[in-house]
Amino acid sequence: MSEFFANMDNTLRIYWYVAIASSLIFIFQTILSFFGSDSDVDADFDIDGDASHSFHIFSFRNLINFLLGFSWSGIAFFDLTSNKIILMVVSVVIGLVFVFIFFLVMKTMMKLAENNSFNINNTINKTADVYLTIPANKSGKGKILISVKGSVHELNAITTHQEAIKSGQLVKIVSVVENQVLIVEPA
Numbered sequence: 001m002s003e004f005f006a007n008m009d010n011t012l013r014i015y016w017y018v019a020i021a022s023s024l025i026f027i028f029q030t031i032l033s034f035f036g037s038d039s040d041v042d043a044d045f046d047i048d049g050d051a052s053h054s055f056h057i058f059s060f061r062n063l064i065n066f067l068l069g070f071s072w073s074g075i076a077f078f079d080l081t082s083n084k085i086i087l088m089v090v091s092v093v094i095g096l097v098f099v100f101i102f103f104l105v106m107k108t109m110m111k112l113a114e115n116n117s118f119n120i121n122n123t124i125n126k127t128a129d130v131y132l133t134i135p136a137n138k139s140g141k142g143k144i145l146i147s148v149k150g151s152v153h154e155l156n157a158i159t160t161h162q163e164a165i166k167s168g169q170l171v172k173i174v175s176v177v178e179n180q181v182l183i184v185e186p187a
Contacts, residue, residue, distance in 0.1 A: 019071035069098030
C-alpha cells in the first residue's frame, strides 16, 4: 500500500485517504442500516419537512456523503486539471450534490412511510365534484368524487340547499353525518 502512495502528489494522496476512510464508514453505515441500527449522530440544526419527519443538515451521515462525493471526484478529475483550486471547487460542488441527492432519496422514502389511510373527516371544508345529482332539502342521497391524499373517493352526500345540485357542479363539504354521509353545499 505504501508503494501506491509513495510517488503520488500530496493533494491526490489526501483525496485517496479521505476516499478510503469515508468509503469504509459508508459501507459500515449501510450494513448497520440493513440491520435497523441508527448509526447517525445529529447536530442541533435541522430542516423540518413535516411535523413528523425532520432532515438534519449537520449529521455524520451527511458528512460521509459529502466526503464520498468530494474525495472520489477529486481522484477522478485530478489528471484533468493542473489547477488545484478548480479541482477543489469541483470536488466541493460534487460533494454538495451527493448530500442533495441523499435528501431527495430520504424525502422519497419518507413519503413511502406516510399513513395514507382514508379518514372521512379529512374531507371537511374541501371541494368536490358532484358525480350523481344530490336531491334538495335532504330528500335523498347523491354521490361526489373527492381527492384526499392523492386518492379519489366516491362518497354519498346530501344537501340542505333548496335546489338539487346537478352532476358536474362543485360542492364544498360542510360536515359528516352518521353512516359516512357528507353534508355539502354549492361551492
